[in-house]
Amino acid sequence: MRLTLIQRGCRLSLLTVPFVSPLAHADPPLGYFLHSAGPAATPTMHLGWGLTAMSVAVVAIIAVLLAGALVRRRPAAAPRALGKEGGGMEWIYTGVGVSTLALLVSLFYTLVTLQAVAQPSAAPGMTITVTAYDWWWKIEYGDDADPSRHFVTANEIHIPVGVPVRIELRSADVIHAFWVPHLAGKTQAIPGQVNTQWIQADAPGVYRGQCTQFCGPQHAHMAFDVVAQPQADFDAWRDVQVAQASAPVDGQVRTGQKLFMDRCAGCHTIRGSDAAGVQAPDLTHVGSRGQLAAGTLTNTPEHLLDWVQHAQQIKPDSLMPSFTLNMQDAAALSAYLATLH
Ligand code: HEC
Ligand SMILES: [Cu+2]
Incomplete structure (x- = not known):
C-alpha cells in the first residue's frame, strides 16, 4: 500500500508519541516550562496548562461531532444548500458563540496572568545585571553599600532561595532573549536598551536558562545556569567571587x-x-x-x-x-x- 506523505507523517507521529513521552520525562532540556519553581513562573505555567487543556477540549469536541456526522449519515439525496430553510444555522451560531466565548476567556486569563507576574509581591532583594554577548552571558553583581564588592562573572547566576531578584538585561551586540523556564517567562535583551524582569526560586537547585532569540550560528550554545542556594551558601559564594585571584607562587x-x-x-x-x-x-x-x-x-x-x-x-x-x-x-x-x- 502506498501512503501519502501526510499519512506517513500521521502514522509516524502516532507511533512515536508513546516513545517520546517517557523520554521527555527523563531530562527535558526545556520541558521545564511545564513545571515551575517560583512565583514568577507559576501563573504562567497554570496558563500554559489551561490553554493546553482548552485546545485538547476543542480537538475532542470537533472529533466527536465529526464522528457523529459520519455515523448519522443522511440518505443519499440531492445536496441541499446550507441556509435557514435547510436548517443547521443554529450549529454555526453555537460554534461561533462558543469559540468567541472561549477566546474571550483565554484573553482575560492571559491578561490576569500578565498582571500577576508583572511585579514581585515584595521589593526585590537584589539586582543583577546580565549582558548578552554572541554567545555567552556576562553577569554583574553590584553592591550599593560597598562598591568594592562589585564583581563580574559569566554564564552562571547565583541567587538566594526565596528572594525576588531583579534582572537588568542588556545586550552588547544583537537581540538575545533571557529565559529560565522554571523561574520566569522570557525577556529580550536589546542593544541600547535596558529591560528588566524578576526571578525567584522557592527551592535550592540548578535551573537551566537559554537564549531564546535566534542570534547567530551558536545561538543553541548560549545557555546558562541559575544556582539557587540558601542565604548562607549564597553569601559564601559571593565572598569567594568578590576576592581577587591569588598571585602564583609555583x-x-x-x-x-x-x-x-x-x-x-x-x-x-x-x-x-x-x-x-x-x-x-x-x-x-x-x-x-x-x-x-x-x-x-x-x-x-x-x-x-x-x-x-x-x-x-x-x-x-x-x-x-x-x-x-x-x-x-x-x-x-x-x-x-x-x-x-
Ligand atoms: C579574541 C579574544 C579572546 C582571546 C585572545 C581568548 N579568548 Fe577565551 N574566550 C573568548 C570569548 C569571546 C569567549 C566566550 C566564548 C563563548 O562561550 O561563546 C571565551 C571563553 C573562554 C573560556 C570559557 C569561559 C566560561 O566561563 O565559559 C575560557 C576558559 C577561555 N576563554 C580561556 C582562554 C584562554 C586560556 C586564552 C588564551 C590562551 C583565551 N581564552 C584567549 C575570547 C577570547
Ligand atoms: Cu540567541
Whole structure:
C-alpha cells in the first residue's frame, strides 16, 4: 500500500508519541516550562496548562461531532444548500458563540496572568545585571553599600532561595532573549536598551536558562545556569567571587600566567592580575563554574584545555580563537588556570 506523505507523517507521529513521552520525562532540556519553581513562573505555567487543556477540549469536541456526522449519515439525496430553510444555522451560531466565548476567556486569563507576574509581591532583594554577548552571558553583581564588592562573572547566576531578584538585561551586540523556564517567562535583551524582569526560586537547585532569540550560528550554545542556594551558601559564594585571584607562587604556574598575559589577557580579565580584557568572560573564578562556554562543556580540567586548544571546533564561529600549544605550554597554562577557582 502506498501512503501519502501526510499519512506517513500521521502514522509516524502516532507511533512515536508513546516513545517520546517517557523520554521527555527523563531530562527535558526545556520541558521545564511545564513545571515551575517560583512565583514568577507559576501563573504562567497554570496558563500554559489551561490553554493546553482548552485546545485538547476543542480537538475532542470537533472529533466527536465529526464522528457523529459520519455515523448519522443522511440518505443519499440531492445536496441541499446550507441556509435557514435547510436548517443547521443554529450549529454555526453555537460554534461561533462558543469559540468567541472561549477566546474571550483565554484573553482575560492571559491578561490576569500578565498582571500577576508583572511585579514581585515584595521589593526585590537584589539586582543583577546580565549582558548578552554572541554567545555567552556576562553577569554583574553590584553592591550599593560597598562598591568594592562589585564583581563580574559569566554564564552562571547565583541567587538566594526565596528572594525576588531583579534582572537588568542588556545586550552588547544583537537581540538575545533571557529565559529560565522554571523561574520566569522570557525577556529580550536589546542593544541600547535596558529591560528588566524578576526571578525567584522557592527551592535550592540548578535551573537551566537559554537564549531564546535566534542570534547567530551558536545561538543553541548560549545557555546558562541559575544556582539557587540558601542565604548562607549564597553569601559564601559571593565572598569567594568578590576576592581577587591569588598571585602564583609555583614556577610552572608562573610560566602559565605569563603565557596567559601574552595570549589571553587582551580579551579576558583576571582580577588581581594585569589581565583586563573586557570582550570575553571574566576568568577570575572560572574553576567555580559548572559549565564552560555557555553550557557547551562541563567544566573539567580536560575540557578546559580542550576548549583552549579547539574552541573553533567545539563552538565554530565563537569569538574565542583556538590556540596551538606545545606540551610544556599546555601543562603550564593548565596549571595556572587550575588556580582560578
Ligand atoms: C579574541 C579574544 C579572546 C582571546 C585572545 C581568548 N579568548 Fe577565551 N574566550 C573568548 C570569548 C569571546 C569567549 C566566550 C566564548 C563563548 O562561550 O561563546 C571565551 C571563553 C573562554 C573560556 C570559557 C569561559 C566560561 O566561563 O565559559 C575560557 C576558559 C577561555 N576563554 C580561556 C582562554 C584562554 C586560556 C586564552 C588564551 C590562551 C583565551 N581564552 C584567549 C575570547 C577570547
Ligand atoms: Cu540567541
